[in-house]
Amino acid sequence: MYKVLARDGLAKRGRLQTVHGVIETPVFMNVGTAAAIKGAVSTEDLQRIKTQVELSNTYHLHVRPGDDVVKRLGGLHKFMVWDKPILTDSGGFQVFSLAGLRRIKEEGVYFNSHIDGRKIFMGPEESMQIQSNLASTIAMAFDECPSSVADRPYMEKSVERTTRWLGRCKEEMRRLNGLPDTINPRQLLFGINQGGIYEDIRIRHAKEIAAMDLDGYAIGGLAVGESHEDMYRILDAVVPYLPEDKPTYLMGVGTPANILEAVDRGVDFFDCVYPSRNGRHGHVYTNQGKLNLFNARYELDGRPIEEGCGCPICRTYSRAYIRHLLKAKEMLGMRLCVLHNLYFYNTMMEEIREAVEKGCYREYKADKLAHMTGREV
Ligand SMILES: [Zn+2]
Numbered sequence: 176m177y178k179v180l181a182r183d184g185l186a187k188r189g190r191l192q193t194v195h196g197v198i199e200t201p202v203f204m205n206v207g208t209a210a211a212i213k214g215a216v217s218t219e220d221l222q223r224i225k226t227q228v229e230l231s232n233t234y235h236l237h238v239r240p241g242d243d244v245v246k247r248l249g250g251l252h253k254f255m256v257w258d259k260p261i262l263t264d265s266g267g268f269q270v271f272s273l274a275g276l277r278r279i280k281e282e283g284v285y286f287n288s289h290i291d292g293r294k295i296f297m298g299p300e301e302s303m304q305i306q307s308n309l310a311s312t313i314a315m316a317f318d319e320c321p322s323s324v325a326d327r328p329y330m331e332k333s334v335e336r337t338t339r340w341l342g343r344c345k346e347e348m349r350r351l352n353g354l355p356d357t358i359n360p361r362q363l364l365f366g367i368n369q370g371g372i373y374e375d376i377r378i379r380h381a382k383e384i385a386a387m388d389l390d391g392y393a394i395g396g397l398a399v400g401e402s403h404e405d406m407y408r409i410l411d412a413v414v415p416y417l418p419e420d421k422p423t424y425l426m427g428v429g430t431p432a433n434i435l436e437a438v439d440r441g442v443d444f445f446d447c448v449y450p451s452r453n454g455r456h457g458h459v460y461t462n463q464g465k466l467n468l469f470n471a472r473y474e475l476d477g478r479p480i481e482e483g484c485g486c487p488i489c490r491t492y493s494r495a496y497i498r499h500l501l502k503a504k505e506m507l508g509m510r511l512c513v514l515h516n517l518y519f520y521n522t523m524m525e526e527i528r529e530a531v532e533k534g535c536y537r538e539y540k541a542d543k544l545a546h547m548t549g550r551e552v
Contacts, residue, residue, distance in 0.1 A: 177391070177422055181532045185414070185441040188531040191391075191422055194361045195252065195260045195312045200422065200443035201527050203434065203520045204228040204262055206451065209235045210255045214455050214513030215506055218256045223487050224514055225521035228312075229257055230446050233305050234266035234273070238288045238295070242308035250310030250358040262446075263311035265302045265344075265367075268395070268426075271320040279319065281336065299343040307351040310358035315393065316344040318367045323399045330371050334380045341366050341384060363390035365424060371396055372405045374412040381416035391422035391444070398427045398447075407436055414441040431460065431523060431547060435540045438527055450520050454513035457501045461519070464548050466494075468512065473498045486518035 181188040189200040205212055205226045212221070212229075221229065231251060236242055248254045251261055270277065270284050277286035283298020297305075302317035318337040321330055345364060352360045366389040370377035384392065394413060397406045410425070417423055424444035425437050434445050450460065457468040461481040466473075468480075479489035480497070488497075488511045500508030523543075530539035 177420065179420065181534075183531045183534050183536040184439065186438050186527075186531045186536045187419075187423075187441060187443055188528050189422065189443050193260050193312045193363065194359060195258065198227050198260055199528060201434075201438050201524055201531075202227050202444055203524045204230040204444065204446040205517055205521075206230045206446050206448050207255075208232045208448075209239070210251060212513065212517070213451050215510045216451075216513055216517070220514055221257065224518040225525065226259070226517065227521070228260045228262055229255075230262045230264065231309070231311070232264045232266065232269060233302060233309065233315075234264075234269035234297075236263075236309060237266065237297075237305050238290050242305040246308035246310070246358065250308075252310065260312040261309075262313040262365075263306045263309055263315065264426075265315040265317040266297055266305070267302070267315075267318045267367075268320050270297060281339075283317075284319075299340040300347045303344055303347040303351060307348070307357055307359075307362060311362065312359070313363045313365055313391070314348065316341050316364060316366045316389075318369055318395060320396055320399075321369070321371060323371055323396065323401050325371055327373060327376075330369075330373055330376055334369050334376055337367070337369050338380065338383050341387060341389075345387060345389065365389060365391035365393050365422070367393045367395040367426070368413060368417065369396045370413075372401055372409060374409065377409055377413045378416050381413050385416060385418050389421070391424060392417045393424035393426050393444070394442070395426045397425065398429050398433070403433065403436075406433070407440065410437060410440040410442065431520070432544060434523070435527070435543060438531075439536065439540060450516035451513045454516040455509045457498075457508070457512060459512050459519075460516050462543070462546050464546075468494060468498045468501055468508075470498075480512075480515050481519075484515065484518070485522070486515050488515045488518075 176192045179187050179189045191198040210231050273289045299317045306314035319333045321333045348364045366384040368381050370380050423442045425442045459466050459480050473494040476494040530536045
């Protein structure tokens with residue numbers, strides 16, 4: 176169901192066939208944590224900005240509105256009226272980053288909800304059950320996300336537990352996919368590689384999970400505060416040990432430059448809150464760098480955010496108008512910036528796919544990076 180269509184160096188151009196349609200890779204998944212992309216972006220909007228995959232979060236939807244509610248309403252696709260692929264994050268990262276007091280045990284994690292403080296338990300089986308109720312296209316394995324500065328003995332123990340949890344995730348997913356009332360009995364499962372910035376732990380873990388024959392493989396625990404050099408060093412080390420004939424997903428990454436570098440190292444799935452978060456703050460991406468639309472220089476600027484951009488926003492609105500909306504705290508200002516930014520990312524992925532197919536990825540990457548200097552235009 177996943178095929179590599181072309182290669183250029185380590186960069187791969189792939190296609191993942193799912194029960195909810197085809198995903199052309201490399202792909203940037205658009206993050207809608209609580210079943211909506213922040214910035215008042217609707218499903219109709221996503222259809223207009225080339226979104227292929229929407230990403231929602233298990234932990235957030237479990238605490239509100241509750242995955243049992245979503246299941247009774249027919250699953251996430253029906254609930255949010257989106258018929259294309261959805262990936263659900265396992266909740267692991269949020270349990271470790273958002274939740275207050277927590278205790279990690281072999282069976283799973285005990286913690287308090289960040290909404291109302293109530294006690295919650297989540298282990299591999301619970302995460303799979305929630306994701307099965309949500310009925311996403313791709314479910315992520317439940318893993319521990321240790322701090323990037325965790326010491327080596329802790330990291331080794333943590334990664335061993337993550338491997339044991341992965342075995343339990345796989346078994347539970349198999350069971351759930353066989354139940355008569357499961358909404359999506361063809362739900363896919365991606366495993367997650369951990370190990371911080373220790374190359375040897377990463378590689379050992381990659382070999383272990385590669386042998387487990389999963390539908391795809393993610394690299395987790397990066398982009399959490401380490402340097403870009405460390406991130407690229409780990410990718411150089413670990414990607415060659417993940418199955419080539421399966422999707423390779425770098426979780427939570429990143430800037431356009433991070434994505435361009437990671438594609439060059441064999442990664443083909445990405446997700447990140449940057450385009451929507453930056454958009455909500457009036458920061459917009461262009462091929463000449465990022466602009467801050469709050470800047471006074473745009474007060475009388477009748478040009479679109481980026482000349483030549485084919486997005487619905489740039490075909491209609493001026494920098495001056497969007498700046499006014501942002502200054503007046505009109506919600507529309509944020510929304511227009513978020514839509515342009517997601518379109519920018521989705522279009523860059525399209526260009527990346529084309530460049531890999533043509534065998535000119537390195538030239539494309541160099542040219543793209545040379546122009547995105549970060550200066551204001
Ligand atoms: Zn645009």
